[in-house]
Amino acid sequence: xxxxxxxxxxxxxERFFRPLSAESAFLRCGIGDDCAVLAPAVGEELLLSxxxxxxxxxxxxxxxxxxxxxxxxAVCVSDLAAAGASPRAFTLTLTAPQLDEVWLAGFSATLAxxxxxYGMALAGGxxxxxxxxxTLQVMGVAPRGAALLRSGAKLGDxxxxxxxxxxxxxxxxxxxxNEPDADQQQWLRRYHQPEPRLALGQALRGxxxxxxxxxxxxxxxxxxxxxxxxVGATVxxxxxxxxxxLAGHPSALDYALSGGDDYExxxxxxxxxxxxxxALAETLQLPLSYIGDIAAEPGLRCIDxxxxxxxxxxxxxxx
Ligand code: ADP
Ligand code: MG
Numbered sequence: 001x002x003x004x005x006x007x008x009x010x011x012x013x014e015r016f017f018r019p020l021s022a023e024s025a026f027l028r029c030g031i032g033d034d035c036a037v038l039a040p041a042v043g044e045e046l047l048l049s050x051x052x053x054x055x056x057x058x059x060x061x062x063x064x065x066x067x068x069x070x071x072x073x074a075v076c077v078s079d080l081a082a083a084g085a086s087p088r089a090f091t092l093t094l095t096a097p098q099l100d101e102v103w104l105a106g107f108s109a110t111l112a113x114x115x116x117x118y119g120m121a122l123a124g125g126x127x128x129x130x131x132x133x134x135t136l137q138v139m140g141v142a143p144r145g146a147a148l149l150r151s152g153a154k155l156g157d158x159x160x161x162x163x164x165x166x167x168x169x170x171x172x173x174x175x176x177x178n179e180p181d182a183d184q185q186q187w188l189r190r191y192h193q194p195e196p197r198l199a200l201g202q203a204l205r206g207x208x209x210x211x212x213x214x215x216x217x218x219x220x221x222x223x224x225x226x227x228x229x230x231v232g233a234t235v236x237x238x239x240x241x242x243x244x245x246l247a248g249h250p251s252a253l254d255y256a257l258s259g260g261d262d263y264e265x266x267x268x269x270x271x272x273x274x275x276x277x278x279a280l281a282e283t284l285q286l287p288l289s290y291i292g293d294i295a296a297e298p299g300l301r302c303i304d305x306x307x308x309x310x311x312x313x314x315x316x317x318x319x
């Protein structure tokens with residue numbers, strides 16, 4: 001920022017962001033100093049993830065500030081969920097063409113409400129001028145050695161996904177529809193208001209052998225588990241969980257297999273945990289579908305309802 005704007009920049013941080021920075025046992029020192037000071041408890045590990053959302057790439061132009069705050073934090077917190085972490089704090093780097101007070105009021109109010117819901121404090125950040133872009137870095141904790149990684153899948157493990165897949169991909173085609181029908185409203189809700197599966201991730205510590213959140217599509221994200229774990233997999237298309245709103249869509253299976261933005265969890269677990277996983281689905285009131293198995297041969301094999309091979313479309317890639 002130019003020096004002429006320095007005062008208002010600091011005043012805005014004080015007014016809109018400082019209230020989100022309540023100090024706690026974890027956040028010993030938040031906004032207003034050179035560094036935030038974080039204090040994980042003895043026996044805990046600190047888990048960290050960062051995500052950038054760029055206007056016109058990750059969200060449309062003129063996207064409401066409230067929706068942006070909710071979605072940006074949810075998408076980022078989803079990485080903590082995938083790792084089995086409990087959220088604690090986050091930083092915010094805000095790049096904007098101008099410091100618009102109405103926009104900032106809406107953005108910070110939603111950010112405050114959502115952060116409180118996840119149990120997170122704002123530890124600090126940076127504010128710069130440029131095309132609208134938001135970088136959130138989230139921090140969580142897990143007991144030492146308990147974090148879920150992508151690299152633990154073993155031959156014979158079962159593959160599960162939470163919730164339903166494909167709705168957020170279906171929403172992309174109806175973002176501009178004026179009066180969406182009931183099905184379209186459900187797809188749009190899944191796109192605009194993803195729900196990070198935090199309770200599931202934390203409950204899977206000690207049960208799942210590997211986990212990932214589905215941001216780029218099941219085929220692509222399961223592919224990361226397979227590569228990191230040095231294994232392959234077979235997935236049964238008939239077992240992919242579809243919402244009632246998507247089931248009749250002609251591209252339902254492709255969306256479920258290759259569409260991103262659902263932020264469900266995909267995880268693997270040895271067969272002896274099947275009963276614990278069924279019980280967890282009951283407790284959390286969240287479907288946990290057994291969709292396939294880890295195999296020795298590298299790569300992902302998809303089997304359609306007739307038992308034939310099916311080739312998934314590629315997941316979203318930026319470059
Ligand atoms: P420095 O010049 O030391 O990097 P800054 O002027 O960038 O400090 O920031 C001053 C304080 O305000 C720091 O504590 C920083 O973490 C915080 N801060 C700046 N921008 C933001 C933001 N967008 N959200 C939250 N905290 C912010
Ligand atoms: Mg700075």
